[in-house]
Amino acid sequence: MKVAVCVKQIPDPADPGAMNPETKTLKRDVKLILDESDSYGVEMALQLVGEDGEVVLISMVPNNERNGLNNALAMGADSAILVSDDALAGSDALSTAKVLAAAIQRTEPDLVLAATESSDGYTGTVPEQVAELLGLPSVTFAKEVTIDSGNVAVKRQTEDGYDEVDCPLPALVSVTAGVVEPRYPSFKGIMAAKSKPVEELTLADLGIETSTVGWAGGRQEIVSIEPAPEREAGEIIEDEGDGHERIVAFLQEMKVI
Amino acid sequence: MANIWVHAETSGGVVSTITLELLAKARDLGEVTAFHAGADAEQVAAELGAHGATRILTTGDLDNGLPGPALASAVAAKASEESPDAILFGTTYGGRDVAGRLSVKMDAPVITNIVDLLDTDGLTGVEPVFGGTTNVKTRFTGEMPGIFLVRPKSFNAEAAGGDAATVEIMAVPDLGATGLAKVTNRFVEESDGPKLDEAGIVVSGGRGLGEADNFQMIEDLAGKLGGAAGASRAIVDAGWVPYSYQVGQTGKVVKPDVYIAAGISGATQHMVGMKGSKTIIAINKDPEAPIFSIADLGIVGDVHKVLPALLEAIGD
Known part of the structure; x- marks a missing residue:
């Protein structure tokens, strides 16, 4: 059993930086880390393949960054494909999906896992786009995943509960945060990660025209970036045993109680 | 007049609130077509019409298949004939599935997480970033219809009082392997109080x-x-x-x-x-x-x- 996991390296959400006013994108000159959302997919993959399976990471960046990838390898993934190319800068969701799909195709996995969305871009469409590009069935927003004799069974989050969905492999599944408890890399894992194979590819290696991805491929333009109207802060008080009374008074004023 | 297509999400004859929100915006922008997967198109025709849709394009019952691949394939085929100006989805589990599939079928980019849609020199989406402290306005530059994913609660779901929408069945092309995922069971998690996104x-x-x-x-x-x-x-x-x-x-x-x-x-x-x-x-x-x-x-x-x-x- 081979599982490919899409992982994204992003600026630390605790310190996301700012928009670059010239390129109108998020500044990425900071150190990139593994998107926490993706750690659930990595953990899920490790649990699903068990002892004899294989977990391959799939990632793309414009600048050779490997820090986040190393973290996922240290968790226990076996290898990685990193598509790194200057022309990837500014890629939108569809361009991203085209690159990831081309990289995944090389590994011929039984199952592709992805997070439901990244923590920096949040488009939330990439998994489904990758599935369509690969001609695979997919189940998104999984909160539980089990594999049994060539089938994947998923509990899929819905607006008012969940659906049980059955799907033959190969397939793509996107997992919600919190579905499993991601392991911390052990010291042994961190040391082992250094010698794990990372295949670094360019767009040319994948046969993708640079004009179909990045800025050109997006076919959209950012017209403006403006501060949003601010919400005024109200009254802030220190609780001296009477905090709850202030809340009660507020709720009474709002006619809630 | 612009042709605006809206993803209509329904369940057993009940139209989701986000769909009504999208229709309220769409009818200000042009002529509105709703597209839909499921067996209840006739049941929701009056309500969708009252909220501004003149037509429903539906796949009909999908026999427990997930709606993403089927609806996207059918809509892509229809859109290539009619060239709508914009295709709107709610940012929901189902909406994102269909939008993602459709964007590949049409090779059309998506603009996501918008909270407003401005009709100025081409439709422009407004997306809040950095916790809502900054608004980014984005528009499409290509020829294709733009696909927009709109966050819930962006528009007020008010009826406009139109006639019932006409119902038109769309053919669903052969889905190959993409149509193989099937729902085997549905569970509704009961809660005593109001729903989170509707509570006062x-x-x-x-x-x-x-x-x-x-x-x-x-x-x-x-x-x-x-x-x-x-x-x-x-x-x-x-x-x-x-x-x-x-x-x-x-x-x-x-x-x-x-x-x-x-x-x-x-x-x-x-x-x-x-x-x-x-x-x-x-x-x-x-x-x-x-x-x-x-x-x-x-x-x-x-x-x-x-x-x-x-x-x-x-x-x-």
Whole structure:
């Protein structure tokens, strides 16, 4: 059993930086880390393949960054494909999906896992786009995943509960945060990660025209970036045993109680 | 006049609120076609019509297949004949599935997470970033219809009083392997109170609660106030409560009359989902917590003291 996991390296959400006013994108000159959302997919993959399976990471960046990838390898993934190319800068969701799909195709996995969305871009469409590009069935927003004799069974989050969905492999599944408890890399894992194979590819290696991805491929333009109207802060008080009374008074004023 | 297509999400003859929100905006922009998967198109024709759709394109019953591949294939084929000017989806589980598939079928890019759509020199989406402190406006430059994913609660769902929409069946092309995922069972998680994204009062808890058991105070307070309980992403990720509780960029967008944030510091990811609330009450022990910058009433204090006292003061 081979599982490919899409992982994204992003600026630390605790310190996301700012928009670059010239390129109108998020500044990425900071150190990139593994998107926490993706750690659930990595953990899920490790649990699903068990002892004899294989977990391959799939990632793309414009600048050779490997820090986040190393973290996922240290968790226990076996290898990685990193598509790194200057022309990837500014890629939108569809361009991203085209690159990831081309990289995944090389590994011929039984199952592709992805997070439901990244923590920096949040488009939330990439998994489904990758599935369509690969001609695979997919189940998104999984909160539980089990594999049994060539089938994947998923509990899929819905607006008012969940659906049980059955799907033959190969397939793509996107997992919600919190579905499993991601392991911390052990010291042994961190040391082992250094010698794990990372295949670094360019767009040319994948046969993708640079004009179909990045800025050109997006076919959209950012017209403006403006501060949003601010919400005024109200009254802030220190609780001296009477905090709850202030809340009660507020709720009474709002006619809630 | 522009042709605007809107993803209509329905379940057993009930139209989802986000669909009505999208229709309210779409009818201001042009002639509206709703597209739909399921067996209930005739049942919802009157309501969709009253909200501005003149036509429903439907795949009909999908026999427990997930709607993404089938609806996207059918709509892509139809769109290549009719060239709509824009295709709108709600940011929902189903909406994102269909939009993602459709974008590949049509080789059309998507603009996501928008909260407004401006009709100025081409349709322009407005997306809030950095916890809603910055608005980014984006428009398509290509020839294809633009696909927009709109966040819930962006527009008011008001009826306009039109005639029932006509119903037109779309052919679903052969889906190959993409159509193989099948729903075998559906579970509705019953809750006593109102739904999180429709409640007039929302009480949310975060990491400041200390441990999972303390979330019961949030449930209790929500129950006493006739509201719904919500959560920050931190405690959803930690497994204290299910994903369906999550308020934020990833999760539900709420705009209640009163939002009570207990033990939530106010990460940007959370603030995007609740800063549209009419009033906000925050309880947090850190006076520097970002949540206080948008709170109408902020209590700098320990949730383990304030919440029990509040529960007792409100009584039954």
